[in-house]
Amino acid sequence: MHAVLLERPAFVDVSIQEALATLSMTELTKAGMGGGGWSRERLTDGNGATVCILPAKDGYAAISPREDHQWTAWLEAMGSPAWGDDPRFATKPDRVQNWDALHALMSEWSREIGKQDIADLAQNAHVPSFPLKEPAEHLESPQLASRAAFRTSKTAENSFKTIGDPFKIELFEGDPPPQRIPTGPLPLSGIRVLDFSWVIAGPTATRYLAAMGAEVIKVEAPGRGDPGRASDLHTVLGQAKRGIVLNLKQPEALEVARRLVRKSDILIENYATGVMDRLGLGVEDLRKINPNLVYISASGMGREGPDAKAVAYGTLLQCFSGFAGLNRHPETPPRVGMAWLDPMCGLKLAFIAAASIWRRRRCGGGARVDFSMVEAMLWTMAEPLIQCQRAENVAPQGNRSPVYWPHGIYPLQGADAWIGLVITNDEQWRRFCERTPGLAPYKQKSASERRELKAEIEPIILESISKQSLKNIDKILSDLGISVAKLATTQGLANSPHLRARGFWDAFEAGHLPGLPWRADFPCAVGGAPGLGEHTDAVMKSVLGMPEADIAALRDGGAFG
CATH class of the missing domain: 3.40.50.10540 (Crotonobetainyl-coa:carnitine coa-transferase; domain 1)
Structure with missing residues (x-):
């Protein structure tokens, strides 16, 4: 747009790292303003008083009675249980503080009810809630059908539905368009x-x-x-x-x-x-x-x-x-x-x-x-939507890959230090086995064979990597030609020489704020x-x-x- 208006080429440099980083805007801002980072250890499902998942008779439902008036309406939707008057749950900070006890009480009620019924009860009370669905369940959605949301893509053998715009x-x-812009x-x-x-x-x-x-x-x-x-x-x-x-x-x-x-x-x-x-x-x-x-x-x-x-x-x-x-x-x-x-x-x-x-x-x-x-x-989610139409198994894989093995996140020496490790071919695997004690018997195994033997191999990899510092493991794996990446923290991103050099962080009197995920040969508007x-x-x-x-x-x- 800018290039056409000025009748000259324009240069735009988009960073995938910065685009992904901006998805964590609140955490980045906190780090850039000098605040501490959040722990990545997930003992529960975060701040359940804002949004949480409840077990249902036939799966799960998610609810979000985050405002006080929504919480009052949600209690009425549940039939005004006696524990609703418990002072431990009176305010949102109280509910956060006593979340485990509150979730257990709500779950006792929700397990006897279908997931769609839970969502309907909540929505009728104007409380945000939805059932957790499988991707396949959306293919026949009346809502999506009414909006003509799906497009059909054809191959030589089949046709598949995916979401269009x-x-x-x-x-x-x-x-009419202006004569001069x-x-x-x-x-x-x-x-x-x-x-x-x-x-x-x-x-x-x-x-x-x-x-x-x-x-x-x-x-x-x-x-x-x-x-x-x-x-x-x-x-x-x-x-x-x-x-x-x-x-x-x-x-x-x-x-x-x-x-x-x-x-x-x-x-x-x-x-x-x-x-x-x-x-x-x-x-x-x-x-x-x-x-x-x-x-x-x-x-x-x-x-x-x-x-x-x-x-x-x-x-x-x-x-x-x-x-x-x-x-x-x-x-x-x-x-x-x-x-x-x-x-x-x-x-x-x-x-x-x-x-x-x-x-x-x-x-x-x-x-x-x-x-x-x-x-x-x-x-x-085009891939799982297509997979379910091909009658393929659509299931959670954690950090795994259906193609590569090993493929995952591994802890290092020190607090909250992790790396992502991917071995993409058998030659990399053989070099990795030669460098890692205990893996010699598995040196000639293919990716599918390694996956079958993961209960034996994974503990060996964990034991070896967990003794390494980031600096050591990065050099070892890089020398072996194996893809590896440190899992950054928000504090690490705030202090990243690379991001600072690219101008990702905008300086203000109170600290630094995350900027835009692109650089260009024209300026960007800034201001508080x-x-x-x-x-x-x-x-x-x-x-x-x-x-x-x-x-x-x-x-x-x-x-x-």
Whole structure:
């Protein structure tokens, strides 16, 4: 986009390491600001008071009654058990502190109920919950069928269904494309984004749009604003944005929002389905006042279909899709895992937004984008979806590979020190056996034979590697031509000379924040995250041309909280 606008080549350097690192944004930010890292030892399934998995009569269900009102509703959905009044579970910090006891009590109830029934009870109480499904169960999903989410791919012998684009797009007629596109120092210079999104997925998308030069106006409610402010999320995802507060319960504030829409190019929101329509800010209302608007909605299941109103969080959809069931060791129950779907969706949303602007510049008109997070999740799972259609075994493998052996994570000498080891051919294996005491009898074994004998071979490898330091094992294996990598900690990434040299970390007065997973021959917009409502007055003046007296009157009337 930038190269075409400037009529010259552009250079962009994308780092896979940095792209993956940004999926752990909260942990990275904590390390960059001088905080301690989290332990990687998982004795339980993380912070169960936020999201957890419960055993069911026929599998598992995931629930997330993280807010106080959701917890109250969840207790009622369970039939108001007597232990619900136990002071150990009165507040969220109490529930975190006494999680093992609480999980045991909930599990005693849930084991007698089907997984879909648990999810239905919760959803009817407006508590986010989904059953853990196998990938194959999604192939006949009424929700996915109603959205025409699947595409059919054909081979010489068979045809298979996989997820196509995880969004639906509707194009609107509007003004013709501009005769001249204004250029600026950044790809999205001159583009204004009205950002009604919150928490992770939407703010991640608008973070990238802001970095590419768009003027992002973050709209928050009075009071606590975006829940991301309660952690380090807003500190990094709010960078280079302007922040305003609008009390959308006030008609005057809604009129301000509509006036901002007239002056904007993109609107992005990820509220629950129906919220924007009830406010009079739905796509059909706003396209009447700005037919060139790119209106992007992101939701768990998509805005249309029989499950459109299901309340969802990204971690729950990781469970629902079948990913959590596969992303584990075979001998352990499913775990929620880190919240990586949200930032991944943010990347895709940013791409869609930029592509929509590119299309508008060439063809004119606006667009509506209906993005489904569960479809995005299943989009990443093409292989297990195809495997189950071929009647192949789809099962968790832990750190194993169906092709290579050894293939896994091994502990080293010292605290929380690990390496990833992969041997990809028999010659590497023979060299490894010659260097490792005790492996000589297995030197001529093939990968399949080694896998069959893993109960004998694995302890020998563990004993040998666990006595080595990272420096020693790295040199030994590198000299043998064997792929090996240190498992980085967030503190290690914060102090990485490589990432520092690449400029991945942005320096601020309070410390360092993780930057963008790309480098380019054009700059990126930088700036701190806004305070709650920090730019309300400035935006009213600069964007809407509003006199100070009108701003004061709106504030006195409660439009700004």
